Structures are given as C-alpha cells and as structure tokens.
Amino acid sequence: MKKAEHNRLSTVIRDYQETDYASLDRLWEETGLAQPERKDDADVIERCNAHGGRLLVMEDQDTGEIIGSSWMTWDGRRMYLHHFGIKPALQNMGLGMKLAVASLDWLRSTGQQVKMEVHKENKAAKQLYEKLGFFSFRDYDIYMIREFTKA
Numbered sequence: 001m002k003k004a005e006h007n008r009l010s011t012v013i014r015d016y017q018e019t020d021y022a023s024l025d026r027l028w029e030e031t032g033l034a035q036p037e038r039k040d041d042a043d044v045i046e047r048c049n050a051h052g053g054r055l056l057v058m059e060d061q062d063t064g065e066i067i068g069s070s071w072m073t074w075d076g077r078r079m080y081l082h083h084f085g086i087k088p089a090l091q092n093m094g095l096g097m098k099l100a101v102a103s104l105d106w107l108r109s110t111g112q113q114v115k116m117e118v119h120k121e122n123k124a125a126k127q128l129y130e131k132l133g134f135f136s137f138r139d140y141d142i143y144m145i146r147e148f149t150k151a
Contacts, residue, residue, distance in 0.1 A: 010062055011095065013102045016055035016069075018042060023066040024057060031085035033069075040083070048073045054106060058086070058099050068095055070103040078113040084125075092124070100132055117142065 016024070021042045028034035045055055051074060058068030067090055071083040081103060086096045107114045116134065118125050126136075 009060065009090070009093075009095075011058050011067070011098075012061055013056055013058050013068075013099060016045065016049070016057050018046070020057055020066055021045070023064075024069060027066050027069060027085065027087060028083065030088060033083050033085050045071070055083075056099065056103055056106070058095060068099045070099050072103060072107060072114075074110075074112070078115055079107055079110060081107065081114055081116040084116070096125075096128055097131075100128060104132060 025034060028040075034040070048071075049055060053071070053073035055069065055071045057066045057070075059065065060067050065087075067087040069083050069085055070081065073080045073082070084096075084100070084103070086099065104114075116129065118129060
C-alpha cells in the first residue's frame with residue numbers, strides 16, 4: 001500500500017477490548033513485539049489496565065483488524081509506553097504518528113513522566129520518538145531479571 005492509499009484507509013483509535021486479543025497477538029507477532037519471555041497475555045493486559053494503564057489499538061474499520069497498538073502502563077511512579085507498533089505493511093504512512101499523538105494526549109492528561117524503550121537498531125522508531133520529544137539516556141544500560149529461580 002502506497003502513502004496515497006493510506007488516505008483511503010479508514011482507521012479508528014480506541015481502547016483495547018478483550019475480544020481484540022487474537023488480532024492484537026497477530027499484530028505483535030508480525031511486528032516482533034511478541035516475545036514469550038515477556039508473558040504479555042490477555043490476563044496481564046487486564047491487570048495492567050486495572051492498575052491505571054491503558055492499551056490503545058488502531059483498527060482498520062473495513063476489516064476489523066488491529067493494525068496498531070500502544071500500551072501505556074503505570075508503576076506508581078511513572079508511565080511506560082511500550083508495545084507500540086504498526087503493522088509492517090502499513091508503516092511509513094503516518095499511522096504511527098497518528099497513534100503516537102493519541103497516546104501522548106492521554107499520557108499528558110495523567111500529568112506523569114513517561115518512559116519507553118526502543119531497540120538500538122530501530123532507527124525509524126527512534127526518529128519518530130525524538131520528533132515527539134523523547135530523548136535517550138545515552139549513559140544508561142538497562143538490566144532486567146525476567147524470572148527468579150528458587151534457591
């Protein structure tokens with residue numbers, strides 16, 4: 001699909017609904033956002049949203065397919081923006097900016113700081129985020145424990 005065809009694409013940005021999970025999971029697989037070690041399933045989405053988070057989806061109104069996602073979670077200190085992606089065949093058409101603006105509008109309304117992570121090699125995403133006002137902590141590395149083992 002070319003950029004001009006995007007103008008004919010009828011999309012809506014709305015809150016995630018439980019019935020969206022299968023389509024959302026396909027999107028996350030296609031964009032590389034689905035990683036089993038993250039354990040991001042429908043239950044985790046529900047739990048995070050119940051604690052002040054929000055998951056926005058971009059839907060193709062003609063097909064009902066979820067073509068974009070933006071998940072914002074709250075840790076009690078700051079908001080985190082993650083699982084942000086647009087279906088690869090529809091990237092570079094302005095849809096990511098449209099979804100990002102909707103996400104930032106909500107994040108701004110919370111009055112909280114927002115933090116995100118982006119893969120070092122994802123230059124297009126980094127350019128988008130920098131246009132939106134995000135900056136990189138170039139002197140920080142991220143460390144994580146995914147699972148604790150019992151001693």
